[in-house]
Amino acid sequence: MLTRIDHIGIACNDLEATVAFYQETYGFDDVHYxxxxxxxxxxxxxxxxxxxxxxxxxxxxxxxxxxxxxxxxWLAKNGEGVHHIAFGTDGDVQDEADGIAAKGVRVLYDKPRRGSLGSRITFLHPKDAHGVLTELVEKARD
Amino acid sequence: MLTRIDHIGIACNDLEATVAFYQETYGFDDVHYxxxxxxxxxxxxxxxxxxxxxxxxxxxxxxxxxxxxxxxxWLAKNGEGVHHIAFGTDGDVQDEADGIAAKGVRVLYDKPRRGSLGSRITFLHPKDAHGVLTELVEKARD
Structure with missing residues (x-):
């Protein structure tokens, strides 16, 4: 089951400048690199x-x-902006992906890969998801 | 202060088909039109x-x-996909926008307009926000 918006993935040309923008403009200060x-x-x-x-x-x-x-x-084609969105799972990400694949959506990885903060992730094909590159995330156990 | 991801705005060509996709593929069933x-x-x-x-x-x-x-x-140019992201405020959205404008980010509305679910909203210029059209949302009081 998908239980949250895990993250919004934003592609940028200069990570330090973009982090500084989000910190200084909006006050988002809890940052992990x-x-x-x-x-x-x-x-x-x-x-x-x-x-x-x-x-x-x-x-x-x-x-x-x-x-x-x-x-x-992607950046060379589109410029800076929202690259993908990610939903968090409450169980095994491969099980979730298998269930979604059975509904006709292409899953981009044969098996989950390592994502941010020790998570296990996979991606769904944007052409099967109304134009949205969609990631599934199983967060690391604490 | 911005206290949440309020929503991800996704532009589509056929609302009913896209809602059905999100319901049937991911199980998101709490829908307000x-x-x-x-x-x-x-x-x-x-x-x-x-x-x-x-x-x-x-x-x-x-x-x-x-x-x-x-x-x-936007759809004619880009096709279906993520159109904007929105952060929720814990206070008056115009106060929040004024504070952000003072940091050099253009605010697109002179005063807040009506958004989804009775909210008050405004938008920030994507060229001042690393390519991301960004909305600020003050939710309706319960």
């Missing part, structure tokens, strides 16, 4: 609010670290 | 989760009802 070599991005997770399922909703700011990363190509 | 003549859209709010500030996060699916509406022009 990491690099995801597999995805070819560096990123910042800005916590926005707690959620009713005991987790939280974040903004995920992502900057490519390689010109051949998927996000680099 | 309305028409916003001023904005030239019909919309559905799908509640995703409660938030720590006592409110909730939604998906807002929006379909233009006039060819000259802002969202109709």
């Amino acid at each position: 990491e690099v995801n070599e597999e995805q070819g991005v560096k990123e910042a997770m800005l916590k926005i609010n707690e959620t009713g399922d005991g987790a939280a909703s974040y903004l995920q700011l992502i900057q490519p670290i390689r010109d051949d990363s998927v996000v680099a190509k | 309305e028409v916003n003549e001023e904005q030239g859209v019909k919309e559905a709010m799908l509640k995703i989760n409660e938030t720590g500030d006592g409110a909730a996060s939604y998906l807002q699916l929006i379909q233009p009802i006039r060819d000259d509406s802002v969202v109709a022009k």
